[in-house]
Amino acid sequence: MRIRTGFGYDVHQLREGLPFWLGGIQIEHTHGALGHSDADVLIHVICDALLGAANLRDIGFHFPDTDPQYKGIDSKRLLAEVMRLLRERGYEVGNIDSTICLERPKVNPHIPAMQRVLAEVMGIPEDDISIKATTTEKLGFVGRQEGVAAYATVLIVRA
Ligand SMILES: Nc1ccn([C@@H]2O[C@H](COP(=O)(O)O)[C@@H](O)[C@H]2O)c(=O)n1
Numbered sequence: 001m002r003i004r005t006g007f008g009y010d011v012h013q014l015r016e017g018l019p020f021w022l023g024g025i026q027i028e029h030t031h032g033a034l035g036h037s038d039a040d041v042l043i044h045v046i047c048d049a050l051l052g053a054a055n056l057r058d059i060g061f062h063f064p065d066t067d068p069q070y071k072g073i074d075s076k077r078l079l080a081e082v083m084r085l086l087r088e089r090g091y092e093v094g095n096i097d098s099t100i101c102l103e104r105p106k107v108n109p110h111i112p113a114m115q116r117v118l119a120e121v122m123g124i125p126e127d128d129i130s131i132k133a134t135t136t137e138k139l140g141f142v143g144r145q146e147g148v149a150a151y152a153t154v155l156i157v158r159a
């Protein structure tokens, strides 16, 4: 069995009044993330980690932010396409670990719902998707609530 690892990192600005999409669900908050797509930073890092593990470049390579067809797109559709690309090459997901860096609001209460939605989109067990959160103790752009960042690592396997 061939095991490969991948890593993803992404940042989006937070702006007042925008919907806040995170981990495939909409979070109630005064601010939301700004992007060409729905700006779901957790899904973007999972996509990048999966693409990196398979040496398939990155999310912006497959879904350019200059292409009007991706304007406002639901990132779950991008994740579904990334899974299709992986499976086409014989890969399956081993597990995912991720961290969201966000000062407010608390992410913990939403994590089970995110796991459910992402597991459904990816066609893998919820138990293979770990989602964690941290503030940055009021330091930096996350601490000033100007942005949200996320990191993800994945293992993929090919028989
Ligand atoms: N947006 C966030 C940030 C953190 N959490 C949870 O709170 C714990 C403590 O956060 P620290 O930044 O002080 O380490 C953290 O371990 C998370 O469990 C959260 O739910 N949402």
Ligand SMILES: C[C@@]1(CO)OP(=O)(O)OP(=O)(O)OC[C@H]1O
Residues within 6 Å of the ligand: 010, 034, 035, 036, 037, 038, 039, 040, 044, 059, 060, 061, 063, 064, 065, 066, 070, 071
């Ligand atoms: C997801 C894409 C899709 O247009 O748009 P953004 O929401 O701007 O996200 P980002 O992570 O900055 O770049 C990747 C883009 O391709």
